[in-house]
Amino acid sequence: MTQPLWSKSGSAKQSELLDKITNFMSGEDIILDRQLFIYDVQASQAHAEGLARINVIQSSELKQITNVLQELSEQFISGELELDKRFEDCHSAIEWFLTEKLGETGKKIHTGRSRNDQVSVATRLYCRDALSQLKHQCLVVADTCLTLAKQHEFDVLPGYTHLQRAVPSSWGMWFAAFAEAFCDNASAANDTYHLVNSNPLGTAAGYGVNLELDREYTTQALGFNRKQINPMYVQNSRGKVELQVLGSFKNALLDIRRMAWDLSLFSTSEYGFIQVGDDFSTGSSIMPNKHNPDAVELMRAAYSTLVGAYNELESLLSLPSGYQRDLQNTKGALLKGVSASIQCLELVPDLLKSLTINVDKCEQAVDASMFATDKAVELVIEDDMPFRDAYRHIKNNYQELESRQAKDSIKNRVSPGACGNLMLHEISERLESLV
Structure with a gap:
């Protein structure tokens, strides 16, 4: 594993206790980070460009960093580079790769940002x-x-x-x-x-840094609609x-x-x-x-x-x-x-x-009892009967119900959105507006 920045020099990092602590603290982090790695590389590129805009790194160094980050992405996508237990997380993997390739220039990537x-x-x-x-x-x-x-x-x-x-x-x-x-x-x-x-x-770590970071630029570069x-x-x-x-x-x-x-x-x-x-x-x-x-x-x-x-x-x-x-x-x-x-x-x-x-x-599966509501509404329309009276009449006279064609029932139910008037065109228009 790459040595964490905060490790004390000369510490017995390979000791059984330290391994247990490291495994507890990092756990599956590096495995999970495989799903985030490309996004982290993308953000590192934007951050490097932002540092160049405030002259923390030179344009020649930005070009080097850009080339190495591109190489890193390609190696990860092809499987040539695997995120494994050598690294604490994807962030340390990126910094390690840059430093291995570019030496002191690679170390500059972490200026002005925190994990x-x-x-x-x-x-x-x-x-x-x-x-x-x-x-x-x-x-x-x-x-x-x-x-x-x-x-x-x-x-x-x-x-x-x-x-x-x-x-x-x-x-x-x-x-x-x-x-x-x-x-x-x-x-x-x-x-x-x-x-x-x-x-x-x-x-950074939640309190900003003493640099005039161009956050407007990184916001645009990463396609965000605003900065937090x-x-x-x-x-x-x-x-x-x-x-x-x-x-x-x-x-x-x-x-x-x-x-x-x-x-x-x-x-x-x-x-x-x-x-x-x-x-x-x-x-x-x-x-x-x-x-x-x-x-x-x-x-x-x-x-x-x-x-x-x-x-x-x-x-x-x-x-x-x-x-x-x-x-x-x-x-x-x-x-x-x-x-x-x-x-x-x-x-x-x-x-x-x-x-x-x-x-x-x-x-x-549609039996005569299922037409009770239809019949009650018909009594309202045809006999001018108040609905509650029609409801009670049907409730007390089920024998008046008879089987009908279920398709006729659903086609006659024409209130907006009902079976006979599904308004599919309006749902379709809404769907198209969301595409």
């Missing part, structure tokens, strides 16, 4: 990309649902409240509900993106930003959990409304007859992984102002929550396309 703002800016850049991926995946899910809503607009699906049969509904409404939900989720991801898109670089002004708040926002990001993912995963619950129920023999595609199903190790929707169930479970990461972060943040080493543990929770969520989201469109809808079984 505190270094990790903050790398994390912020990662969060921006994560939110962009979230928005994109939500829009793909929304578009898939909208397409399926049009395709199955008047295909019957029993509507349920309290898990009891209620009124005839449609697969068009079911898909349209999730289309609109994922438009909301994409919008929320976009809002969070703009909230966290602020530049912490140049605030107060250095102490930069440290206080560690974890808070990550919670905002994971909160956006929670919106989407909550809807996936509800969707997965529906599909799990609808695919049972008792319902028999759908069959999940073979690619998303498995058999049993002992029962040859099984066709289990395992992928659907694991999508339902994905929310628990995300909530676990969110709760880990939230419980960690009972801290005083300024940097505390506890904040190192925000990294693992963020990366785990984001990775698990994106992995789940990417599968949803193909899952939905794989569904086979048993139209006949859905129509057979």
Whole structure:
């Protein structure tokens, strides 16, 4: 391992105790940093350019640093350079590489910055990309649902409240509900993106430095829409930003959990409304007859992984102002929550396309009692009966109800957004406005 700057010369750093302490303090940091490394290199480049603008490094030195950082990125992407236990974290790896290649010039890269703002800016850049991926995946899910809503607009699906049969509904409404939900989720991801898109670089360890750092330049160079002004708040926002990001993912995963619950129920023999595609199903190790929707169930479970990461972060943040080493543990929770969520989201469109809808079984599940509300409204319109009187009349005279064509029922329900008037065009326009 590269020796930490704060190590005392002559200390027995290879001793068993020091190894235990180092492993405890660094843990999986270097492994986790593999997901942040390119962002850290990107931020190091912007920082070097900023130092050149205030003459801390010369233009010739900036050119050298730029070339080496480019080489470093290429070696990391190709796998030639691996982040391993030689390094405490990705920040020390970058400084080591620069120093190995450039000697004294390489040592200048850390002027005016701390590992505190270094990790903050790398994390912020990662969060921006994560939110962009979230928005994109939500829009793909929304578009898939909208397409399926049009395709199955008047295909019957029993509507349920309290898990009891209620009124005839449609697969068009079911898909349209999730289309609109994922438009909301994409919008929320976009809002969070703009909230966290602020530049912490140049605030050092939380109290600034005695250099006129060009923070406006690094803000523009890294594509941030503003700089985060107060250095102490930069440290206080560690974890808070990550919670905002994971909160956006929670919106989407909550809807996936509800969707997965529906599909799990609808695919049972008792319902028999759908069959999940073979690619998303498995058999049993002992029962040859099984066709289990395992992928659907694991999508339902994905929310628990995300909530676990969110709760880990939230419980960690009972801290005083300024940097505390506890904040190192925000990294693992963020990366785990984001990775698990994106992995789940990417599968949803193909899952939905794989569904086979048993139209006949859905129509057979609609019985005469489910037309009670339709009949009550008809009494209001045709007999000028107050709705409460119509309600009681139907309640006390179920024998008057008779089976109808469920498709007629859903086509007649024309209130805005209802089965006969899904307003898919308006949802489509909103989706397009979010792209």
